[in-house]
Amino acid sequence: MGRQPCCDKVGLKQGPWSADEDKKLVNFILTNGQCCWRAVPKLAGLLRCGKSCRLRWTNYLRPDLKRGLLSEYEEKMVIDLHAKLGNRWSKIASNLPGRTDNEIKNHWNTHIKKKLKKMGIDPVTHKPLPPTTTPPTDQESSPQPVLAQVVEETPHLEKTDVVPKPVINEVAKDAQQDDDQQLDFCMDDIPLIEPHEIPLLTDSDILPPLTSSSSSSSSNSSNHETLACNQNLVHEDLDQSLTSIDQWCSSAFNSTNYSNVINPGLWDNDVVDDEFIANLNMLLNDEYETNTSIESDTTFGPHLTHYSTMLMNEEWKLEQLL
DNA sequence: AATCGCTGCAACCGCCTTTGG
């Protein structure tokens, strides 16, 4: 006896979702929240199984999703995280706000795998491919020097399976400095609130140099003082970042066009109507008032990706310091 | 213009894990 299917598929629709179905699902979830996916299709008036509804919501309809290709910074994160975690796409996705496991998995299979192979790197082991295979003759002139740099900067991958935590963050930090323009690109897509209107805190403004916590192997008498100082700084940075989010959200709430604020290009006129806006408005205010943690980025969209990334870095650094 | 092959992505499938009684 096999496992029973998650739902009776007789009479249920499959295949691509229509705009009307999307609208029904979005309105239902914004009104009622996410609970009991099995019951969602019936209550929302959809001829779909609950699993299909959950997938559609998490992979496509969630307001906080980023659209478009992964930035170089995100790609580097994926590569490094994959080296550490393997094909645990959901874990990898949890480190990339606004991206889904499905999206990352697809991007890995269609883009990154090829790039790595072209560079002579085994995408499974992250080690150099055997030279017997046709060597990438254009390796020196590879169009992906940044990816090559990532691999060079992660020599631990070849030395040990136990990856020390700081490596990812060091790579991420360097990459983030290189890729500030990528983040700007995301923000440029948001028409209603220009980047200069956001109380942006750059890394150089808020991040204390913490290389000592990750790279120094020697301990000296000033370490305790340094750590205490860094702890205070990190706490201050967290407060500052949260304040920035608070200010940005206040601006967002005052806007009437959430469709552009939250996820430009995703919501079209078929989906966005007054009821939708009202529901979203209510949800955003509810969640924001009750939750100012890093998780708020899952509600407030791509703008917060930058802040949440900074916050994650900060939280991790704090964790290391404590 | 028609056909073919390739690519990328949304959606599905089935197994595994978690949760609640």
Next chain:
DNA sequence: ACCAAAGGCGGTTGCAGCGAT
């Protein structure tokens, strides 16, 4: 502790879109 239901996850598939011929 056990079991069933629901949710979560990773692998796979189907198909639309696109460029080459």
